[in-house]
Amino acid sequence: MQVRKKTDVVIVGLGWAGSLIAEELTGAGLNVVAIERGAWRDTATDFPPAVDPDELRWGVRRELTQPMAVETLTFRNNYHQQAAPVRNWSAFQFGWNVGGAGTHWAGMLWRFTPWDFEVASRTKARYGNQYTQGLQLQDWGVSYAEMEPFYDRFERIAGASGQAGNIKGKKIDGGNKFEGPRQRGYPTPALKNTYWMEKYATTTKNMGYTPFPLPAGNVSQAYVNPLGVTMGPCTYCGFCDFHGCGNFSKSSPQACVLPPLMRRKNFTVLTETEVLHAVKHDDGKTAKGVKFITRDGEEGFQPADVVVITAYQMDNVRLMLLSEIGTPYDPKTGKGTVGRNYNYQTCSTVQGYLPGHRMNPFIGGGAIGVQIDDFNGDNFDHSGLGFIGGAGIHGYSKGGGPIKYMDNLRPGTKRWGSEWKKGYARDYQEAVTIFSQGTSMATQGTYLDLDTNYKDRHGQPLLRVTFDWNDNDRKMLNHVTDKAQGIMQELGAEGVKIRRETDEKWNPYSQLSSHTIGGAVMGADPATAPLNPFLQSWDVPNVFVVGASAFPNNGGYNPSGTVGALAIRTAQAIHQQYVKNPGKLIGA
Ligand SMILES: Cc1cc2nc3c(=O)[nH]c(=O)nc-3n(C[C@H](O)[C@H](O)[C@H](O)COP(=O)(O)OP(=O)(O)OC[C@H]3O[C@@H](n4cnc5c(N)ncnc54)[C@H](O)[C@@H]3O)c2cc1C
Ligand code: SF4
Numbered sequence: 001m002q003v004r005k006k007t008d009v010v011i012v013g014l015g016w017a018g019s020l021i022a023e024e025l026t027g028a029g030l031n032v033v034a035i036e037r038g039a040w041r042d043t044a045t046d047f048p049p050a051v052d053p054d055e056l057r058w059g060v061r062r063e064l065t066q067p068m069a070v071e072t073l074t075f076r077n078n079y080h081q082q083a084a085p086v087r088n089w090s091a092f093q094f095g096w097n098v099g100g101a102g103t104h105w106a107g108m109l110w111r112f113t114p115w116d117f118e119v120a121s122r123t124k125a126r127y128g129n130q131y132t133q134g135l136q137l138q139d140w141g142v143s144y145a146e147m148e149p150f151y152d153r154f155e156r157i158a159g160a161s162g163q164a165g166n167i168k169g170k171k172i173d174g175g176n177k178f179e180g181p182r183q184r185g186y187p188t189p190a191l192k193n194t195y196w197m198e199k200y201a202t203t204t205k206n207m208g209y210t211p212f213p214l215p216a217g218n219v220s221q222a223y224v225n226p227l228g229v230t231m232g233p234c235t236y237c238g239f240c241d242f243h244g245c246g247n248f249s250k251s252s253p254q255a256c257v258l259p260p261l262m263r264r265k266n267f268t269v270l271t272e273t274e275v276l277h278a279v280k281h282d283d284g285k286t287a288k289g290v291k292f293i294t295r296d297g298e299e300g301f302q303p304a305d306v307v308v309i310t311a312y313q314m315d316n317v318r319l320m321l322l323s324e325i326g327t328p329y330d331p332k333t334g335k336g337t338v339g340r341n342y343n344y345q346t347c348s349t350v351q352g353y354l355p356g357h358r359m360n361p362f363i364g365g366g367a368i369g370v371q372i373d374d375f376n377g378d379n380f381d382h383s384g385l386g387f388i389g390g391a392g393i394h395g396y397s398k399g400g401g402p403i404k405y406m407d408n409l410r411p412g413t414k415r416w417g418s419e420w421k422k423g424y425a426r427d428y429q430e431a432v433t434i435f436s437q438g439t440s441m442a443t444q445g446t447y448l449d450l451d452t453n454y455k456d457r458h459g460q461p462l463l464r465v466t467f468d469w470n471d472n473d474r475k476m477l478n479h480v481t482d483k484a485q486g487i488m489q490e491l492g493a494e495g496v497k498i499r500r501e502t503d504e505k506w507n508p509y510s511q512l513s514s515h516t517i518g519g520a521v522m523g524a525d526p527a528t529a530p531l532n533p534f535l536q537s538w539d540v541p542n543v544f545v546v547g548a549s550a551f552p553n554n555g556g557y558n559p560s561g562t563v564g565a566l567a568i569r570t571a572q573a574i575h576q577q578y579v580k581n582p583g584k585l586i587g588a
Contacts, residue, residue: 005303007031034269052244106241107367108215109160109558111215113144116377116555120138136444153226158251161213206490217250218240238398250365306578313518322450325338325530326537328450342448345440348501441473442518536584
């Protein structure tokens with residue numbers, strides 16, 4: 001077994017979280033080794049503009065996501081069932097290779113609301129205990145106000161585009177008036193609206209709602225980020241989600257962080273090398289490094305003073321369990337913390353057709369859309385509704401890839417021959433979709449653990465997901481989808497189709513979101529969270545676990561803005577506090 005030279009910090013996984021942490025820590029002078037199980041990926045060589053729009057390769061065959069032959073997971077709806085391995089990705093599209101899922105993400109770059117971080121205490125304060133029953137609600141141990149500077153830093157690194165709605169408490173027309181106060185606006189202006197976006201904005205405004213452009217990691221103009229990286233303006237090419245960006249316009253680790261990071265002498269990356277688990281010292285109190293295996297099957301050990309796990313939400317939890325860091329959660333007693341509060345997101349689509357309109361959907365981008373937040377989070381009065389939470393409701397122009405759009409046909413359209421061709425030509429132009437992306441709250445029975453039957457190619461147990469929708473999810477989604485349907489009606493659409501995820505039992509094959517969360521959650525109480533509010537293990541203080549695994553509940557937004565902000569906050573806590581005084585950053 002090869003034993004490498006000791007380093008200050010080893011990082012497991014080099015996606016958004018890993019690269020942001022590596023940047024911050026190497027900038028502070030620490031030696032960092034990152035270990036990534038996928039291969040090296042670079043914009044110029046892997047996604048040049050002639051390769052990036054290959055819809056079959058990236059959008060359909062999903063070459064950027066983790067192959068199932070490498071690893072899968074098992075799932076079941078409740079713990080009385082036998083879990084079975086997932087054979088095809090839908091709900092989960094894990095990142096793979098340097099850049100992780102941050103290479104092929106869509107780019108919607110949100111901040112969670114102040115309520116999301118304090119969901120338990122704010123819900124009790126506003127509605128009393130009745131709405132929290134049956135849900136496993138807990139605060140994050142950090143407030144929106146504490147997170148704000150780190151959101152700001154991530155938005156600057158990513159070159160985010162958008163229209164602020166609340167700067168230092170002053171509400172701004174055209175932005176999201178419901179957002180938490182921000183210290184300043186976005187680094188680049190909002191992207192331009194497509195024709196469909198204009199229609200969605202006008203219609204929702206006339207209905208009394210507050211439309212605003214999606215905050216995007218698709219940058220709207222040439223931009224130099226604080227690390228000195230230059231990004232070019234988005235060309236609205238439409239091949240964005242599941243694709244890399246050949247124009248250096250979509251924020252990603254490759255576009256925004258890795259160029260300066262790779263030049264630093266105190267940074268090393270080992271690619272095509274998989275971490276099997278962290279290894280603890282004999283007394284079990286701290287970790288001494290990580291055990292890994294190379295592509296050629298050679299095992300090795302990387303000693304380190306600090307271990308940071310940034311392997312995406314699912315693998316973060318699996319690595320904690322495999323490393324025996326923290327106590328596994330038991331859904332029967334509610335005791336133990338690792339695996340607790342696993343959760344998903346609650347989404348629906350309302351699709352319709354606007355006769356005689358030309359949407360030209362080939363003009364688009366991963367985060368080009370207009371949203372209303374009037375029914376998101378706790379932005380509306382839930383009294384008497386019987387649920388908490390809500391969803392952002394947006395119309396989007398993600399890009400009209402010709403293969404992807406083959407499913408966008410009016411009900412009843414023939415699927416072959418000349419009628420199909422005529423129908424496709426018409427519906428390609430006339431189809432529009434309204435997407436509701438909703439909150440989700442955990443229950444005692446939703447959790448992650450190690451499967452007792454199935455193992456991966458290295459002989460380690462697969463992760464097992466136990467999850468199903470709860471009543472709160474169902475009631476919330478019914479309410480919000482009715483609002484989305486109302487907007488579609490107002491638009492005068494015909495052939496309206498509604499898809500509500502919660503109408504069926506949860507399964508990993510037909511979901512509308514890839515945003516899984518929880519399992520290694522943060523919190524001020526070690527009885528209900530394996531990590532403290534700096535994402536430091538309560539039990540093994542030189543281990544930090546960063547990603548959406550830390551969220552105890554899901555917001556009605558995409559997660560990466562919050563993942564990035566938490567990563568920068570953790571990295572600062574490591575070099576400003578932990579390194580100077582190794583030990584628990586917070587007493588329990
Ligand atoms: C199609 C798609 C669209 C998305 N769109 C959006 C969006 O618009 N907005 C948004 O906010 N979020 C979006 N997301 C989610 C977003 O991509 C993730 O939240 C984000 O990338 C998570 O960053 P991360 O660093 O935690 O994990 P990742 O980016 O997944 O990085 C983790 C890395 O760790 C590596 N790894 C895992 N296990 C090991 C191991 N044992 N040893 C070594 N390496 C390991 C993986 O190969 C990977 O490279 C999208 C996701 C998908 C799939
Ligand atoms: S839509 Fe814009 S950000 Fe997305 S891949 Fe095309 S140019 Fe890049």
